[in-house]
Amino acid sequence: MSDARRRVAILGGGQLGTMLAEALFDLDADVSLYDPHADAPARRRVPDVVTGRWDDRAALGRFLARADVVTYEFEHIETRWLRDVLAALPSPPPVWPSLDVLDTLRCRLAEKTFLRDAGLPHVAFAHARGRAELDAVAHAFGYPFLMKTSRGGYDGKGQFLIRGDEALEVACGTLETSIGPDFEVVLEDPLPLEAEASAIVIRDPSGATTHFPVFENTHAAGVLDVTLVPARLPEEVNRVIASLAEETARRLDVVGLLSVEFFVTRTPGSRRGGHVVSTINGGRHVYVNELAPRPHNSGHVTRRACSVSQFDALARVLVGLPAPTPRLLGTDAYCMANLLGDVWLAQGRSALDLRALDAHPELLEVVLYGKEGAKARRKMGHLVTLGASPEAARDAALAARRSLARPFGG
Amino acid sequence: MSDARRRVAILGGGQLGTMLAEALFDLDADVSLYDPHADAPARRRVPDVVTGRWDDRAALGRFLARADVVTYEFEHIETRWLRDVLAALPSPPPVWPSLDVLDTLRCRLAEKTFLRDAGLPHVAFAHARGRAELDAVAHAFGYPFLMKTSRGGYDGKGQFLIRGDEALEVACGTLETSIGPDFEVVLEDPLPLEAEASAIVIRDPSGATTHFPVFENTHAAGVLDVTLVPARLPEEVNRVIASLAEETARRLDVVGLLSVEFFVTRTPGSRRGGHVVSTINGGRHVYVNELAPRPHNSGHVTRRACSVSQFDALARVLVGLPAPTPRLLGTDAYCMANLLGDVWLAQGRSALDLRALDAHPELLEVVLYGKEGAKARRKMGHLVTLGASPEAARDAALAARRSLARPFGG
DSSP states (O other): OOOSSOEEEEEOSSSSHHHHHHHHHHOEEEEEEEOOOOTOOOOHHOOOOEOTTOOOOHHHHHHHHHHHHHEEEEEEEOOHHHHHHHHTSSOOBBSSHOOOEEEEHBBBHHHHHHHTTTTTTBBOOOEEEEHHHHHHHHHHHHHHHHEEEBBBBOTTTTTEEEOOOHHHHHHHHHHHHOOOOOOOEEEEEEOSSSEEEEEEEEEEEOOOOOOOHHHHHHHEEEEEEEEEESSSHHHHHHHHHHHHHHHHHHHOOOOOOEEEEEEEEEEEETTTBOOOOEEEEHHHHHHHEEESSOOOOOGGGGGHHBOOOOOHHHHHHHHHOOOOOBOOSSSSSEEEEEHHHHHHHTTTOSSSOOOGGGGOOEEEEEEEEEOOSTTOEEEEEEEEEEESSSSHHHHHHHHHHHHSSSOOOO | OOOSOEEEEEEOHHHHHHHHHHHHHHTTTEEEEESOTTTTTHHHHHHEEOEEEOOOOOHHHHHHOOOOOEEESSOOOOOHHHHHHHTTSSSSBBSOOOHHHHHHBBBOOOOOOHHHHHHOOOOOOOEEEEHHHHHHHHHHHHHEEEEEEBBOOEEEEHHHHHHEEHHHHHHHHHHHHHHHTTTTEEOOOOOOSEEEEEEEEEETTOEEEEEEEEEEEEEEEEEEEEEOOOOOSOOOHHHHHHHHHHHHHHHHHSSEEEEEEEESSSSOOOTTTTOOOBBBBTTEEEEEEEEEOOGGGGGHHHHHHHHHHHHHHHHHTTTTTOOOOBOOSSSSEEEEEEEEEEHHHTTSSSSSSGGGGGGGEEEEEEOOOOOSSSSSSSSEEEEEESSSSSSHHHHHHHHHHHSSSOTTTH
């Protein structure tokens, strides 16, 4: 650690990058962000935000040359360009988590293949490229299945539940139009789920590995809706989840954060390809679903629920401090509820009116991301509540959110 | 509330203005700050920071003309200039708290006079201008006394404990050199204190008035050292303090925050001029000491200890939301300890090395303000800890701070 401020470069200027920047400022780091959008949320809050295209190698090169360490707030970046740009620098800064991690996790097929090769539990899957191969693979895999694009999908985009030939035909048409004839998809066993959970792991360059408490998540139409902590799962299930999350981070050699989403089910898939590590008391099975090498939407709850937030934890690793051990604060429960653009559309306003929140004293924070232009299902903010039980915290969060989603003046 | 982002102008770009700006961003407000120093802490963290002198009426005018509402993070501003600049604007924005409040609280004599006229409890005082008047007033008031400059003093600056003629002579010389022959001072009864406390009041334009839990404060050499919450005072004393703080805010007609510092003593002063509202069970007396119409150093503890922080509370009022009712979170205690420049000087580094904090899991936050140039007694950051009791929280904070204040590499 030299006697100078460390400069951290963040690729992406959305809400995750912005909150990370503020945690880094608290540790006296300098922070620069890079985003192709001139109206990226970070521009309203952080001074040093460079607007540049991902394929503008000159601009990226100037940006990265200033950094002591580089990180990113989302996975959909062309690592090829980043590698070229970094290789051309006289002393390229490290990227945490590494570009190898990013290469694996930005592609659904590579992610699934990693899980399989590492012997980590995952839902049975198959993959196909283009219509002809998909027809053959689909018939071998059998209906029903979830079909997901291998690249670029998030928040339920590019995902289809396929129950038969007709649905497959329609989905193929959509993919050929949006991606082209070479579209690449992963087919997954659609298990009946008892619960969805996530665990965020922190890992520093020495290999020290810690984790946040396990969160319980509910999705709506493919988008995270609500996160509860503590998760309403048996202690043994939480332990298995935390241990699998740490193991996954070690296998990937992550430095920084790894967010791991899990499926919990009582019905293991019967298809080949699924690998169940342990059958837990009560006949539950746990599968790794998705991985993200960065702060996670579900982790917003840590800002109030934990001794260290996900942003503080990553900031510490980026400035060279050891991985902290976050713990849940108090004996109560916390709920994070996303505020999607639908709330703005319900009010019929561009600036959300928050006066209804005054009737909700369980509220610990409301954060609006400052995005321009409300759209349905777009993540525009979140709120966090406290309750004597997970149900009480969730009910308070849902009530607070409902009170906002009313026509203005109503 | 119109359907557009509210723009809040903050006078002063120190740590208080910066943290307020971030709370305002969370509510989707636009924020501009104004500070005469090109290296003000806000410049590293907030995009829209104007560097301009307080007496540059053109620059101030352009700055204020853009605002929907104006506030300030410190009191030592010439309200005369502000009034002139605002009067020249076609539609001047409101200043919260008002410039009348600021006029009263930026001058120690006006503040004391307000307390006396309002019948609020305060320590006996006298005032004098220049050496000749001071000699006469000092002899009438009697030794010992605390002597404080009427304007511009903070963090113990411009304060003297005067025990006799000789000390008075020396202090007069210092004041004549630093201020001039017309120096103005307030003399105060130096009571033996059982405790110091503070209470932060929130008041919105409708007159709705709420308060934070009472904090217990310890000062070292005139600078706030440690804040504990809950305060280790009988419940009845806390109630009197909270009630006096709210009453003070109502009498001043504050919109925004009023931070009220209190003395708690078992020995009421015998001099005339002190007004004791109530003798509390156990023979305790409570006096209002100082007032600040803004977030307060002691209030940093609210960022982790309370359901709403002092910055969130002020931000809500500034964007037109009702005064929230903050509450203490959990059943444990919290301690805020200031990090003064001395810690940097002890390490012998300009960028503080935080690795020693890893051994202190009770730590909930460490915030470095990003100030350039460590000086002894300069407020450069703070930390907040959690403990099962106020003593445990304080011991954890002091241990964490001690672990930082060691030579680098030691």
